[in-house]
Amino acid sequence: MKSKNFCTCDDLKCPLHPSNHEKGCDLCIQKCLRKKEIPSCFFIDINSDIKGIDDFTYEGFAKFLEENNTK
Numbered sequence: 001m002k003s004k005n006f007c008t009c010d011d012l013k014c015p016l017h018p019s020n021h022e023k024g025c026d027l028c029i030q031k032c033l034r035k036k037e038i039p040s041c042f043f044i045d046i047n048s049d050i051k052g053i054d055d056f057t058y059e060g061f062a063k064f065l066e067e068n069n070t071k
Contacts, residue, residue, distance in 0.1 A: 008044045032056070 007018045007025065014020070016027040025039075032039050038061040043050045047068045055063070 008041045009039075011040070 009017060009028075011017060012019060014028075016031055018024050018028075021027065025041075028039055031037075036058055037056040038058060040050060040053075040056065042061065043053060043056070043064055046065060053060075053064065
């Protein structure tokens with residue numbers, strides 16, 4: 001499945017990671033929407049080093065974006 005190649009998340013232990021099932025990114029996105037979170041791939045797109053990030057909420061993403069703004 002193409003989404004397995006697309007996924008930038010390195011948490012391969014996560015049961016929602018596309019490498020662990022055949023539903024692509026859907027399960028991760030559904031979980032994030034329920035929890036009002038942004039998937040880690042959006043963070044990784046801004047800065048590949050997301051170690052230590054524990055706030056994946058919309059507000060946490062806005063703060064991360066502001067801190068990593070490289071205009």
